[in-house]
Amino acid sequence: MPYDAMSDQDDDSLLAAYAAGEPSAARALTLRLGPKAFGHALRMLGDRAEAEDVAQEALLRLWRAAPGWRPGEAKVSTWLYRVVSNLCIDRMRRRRGGFADIDAVAEPQDPAPSAAAAMQQTTRGQALQAALDALPDRQKQAVVLRHIEGLSNPEIADIMDIGVRAVESLTARGRKTLEGLLAPRRDELGYDDD
């Protein structure tokens, strides 16, 4: 079955097809879930190589869980986010001692306007990543899931295995810290020009 024919199937159906040995389901799920797993790991860890390792480990666990998967019990994407998050937090705790220095982010250069705009956006993204890296693990996890991945509070609560109110508290505290860290860089990164 071609991938296009499976693109309208939900994750549960695809995982069942995967467990039944359908190769196109393996391709479809990889293309659908791989970038999500990698993207979340990258935002949590800020390192491509580590993010690839974590996302690979999470996907491997999903493939091995597929034969025993019970449809409707948990959302596949939520399950995957949870595994990625936990693996990331384990790594972040292991490498604790390193630090994120928001002032170490490079200053914007001075090339042609369009390239300058792109570079400025890149620098803003790097500044955000540095600020996120300065947050406590759980705050960072909640803020990334909420404001970068765009998940709802109940989904985040499910992923983090906490209540919705706890999610709201974590994101509120995380935002407050981010505002404090990023406000001094607004002028420097051209936000007053936008």
Place this chain on the structure above:
Amino acid sequence: MTDDRMTEHDDLTPWFTAGRDEMGQASGDWLARMEAMALAEQPTPAVAPALGGAGATARGWLREALGQLGGWPAMAGLAAACVTGIWIGAVAPSDWTGSVASDESVSAAEPASAYDYAMLGL
């Protein structure tokens, strides 16, 4: 996934937008490796037994024996005979066996032969 999530905190919204735009996508090479891993980990689908295997040998022997006995019609007759025999053994009519065993029944059932008449001097 909704815009209110992106706009509920105006001061940080541009930063989050930049963060979403800036963070890299998974590379094609990595995705290809993930696809290969998914296929390698995938459970093997159930496969029908190949022709010429042990199952085919057993079926060939049965078919040959059935042919030697006369095929399915002969098997049906054999099965009917077996069932009838079992039925007679299980629920035999008592008056039938009794009448065969008695002398009266025998004389009644078997008329006198030429030998009998000779012995009686008739």
